[in-house]
Amino acid sequence: MEIQVRKALPDDFEIVTKVGHDTFYETWREYNTPEDMAAYLKKAFDPKVILNDLNDATNTFLIASVNDKVIGYAKMRRDRTYDEFKNDPAIEIERVYVFKEYQSQKIGKVLMDECLKIASAENFAWIWLGVNIDNHKAINFYKAYGFTIFGEKGFQLGDAIDTDYLMKRQLITNN
Numbered sequence: 790m791e792i793q794v795r796k797a798l799p800d801d802f803e804i805v806t807k808v809g810h811d812t813f814y815e816t817w818r819e820y821n822t823p824e825d826m827a828a829y830l831k832k833a834f835d836p837k838v839i840l841n842d843l844n845d846a847t848n849t850f851l852i853a854s855v856n857d858k859v860i861g862y863a864k865m866r867r868d869r870t871y872d873e874f875k876n877d878p879a880i881e882i883e884r885v886y887v888f889k890e891y892q893s894q895k896i897g898k899v900l901m902d903e904c905l906k907i908a909s910a911e912n913f914a915w916i917w918l919g920v921n922i923d924n925h926k927a928i929n930f931y932k933a934y935g936f937t938i939f940g941e942k943g944f945q946l947g948d949a950i951d952t953d954y955l956m957k958r959q960l961i962t963n964n
């Protein structure tokens with residue numbers, strides 16, 4: 790299986806909206822009320838919001854595909870940090886999602902490797918992310934990449950507030 794990963798461009802906003810919406814729905818549907826899901830999806834995957842995000846150099850979206858079929862994506866952002874990192878530059882992986890049918894086939898790995906490559910090339914000292922405390926598969930995936938837990942934060946999904954672990958990993962920079 791040949792996995793292709795490329796940076797998304799503003800013209801990709803419909804593709805990014807769809808993969809974002811559909812992977813989020815597939816992952817979280819069974820744990821949330823239909824009302825909370827609908828409210829979150831409408832806000833987070835509004836095509837106008839995605840287009841704005843794609844036009845904002847703060848963000849980088851990666852699209853993973855197999856035989857031209859989009860099967861996962863990642864979103865990095867450079868506009869948030871934590872006291873934990875003091876004045877060291879830190880970059881966030883806000884989302885990494887692979888459709889269930891394609892999980893455990895190294896697609897997450899290809900996306901993560903590319904995120905780490907981008908972060909190191911830009912001389913970020915740290916890469917961090919938030920992950921639901923019950924999302925053991927993803928937590929183990931991040932641990933396999935050397936991420937460690939450094940805190941917790943709330944995550945609002947509709948009216949529900951869930952808890953995310955904050956995880957970080959130091960980067961080898963070119964400095």
Ligand SMILES: CC(C)(COP(=O)(O)OP(=O)(O)OC[C@H]1O[C@@H](n2cnc3c(N)ncnc32)[C@H](O)[C@@H]1OP(=O)(O)O)[C@@H](O)C(=O)NCCC(=O)NCCS
Pocket residue numbers: 816884885886887888891892893894895896897898899919920921924925926927929930933
């Ligand atoms: C988490 C996710 C991105 C991982 O992607 P994936 O394609 O399934 O994972 P990969 O096949 O690339 O795994 C790469 C490596 O990560 C590690 N890994 C992956 N899943 C693991 C698990 N459940 N336990 C331990 N290690 C794991 C392994 O080291 C694995 O390498 P190996 O297969 O040689 O052992 C994917 O499962 C996913 O999209 N889940 C649903 C959405 C989600 O929860 N996203 C995270 C939100 S914060």
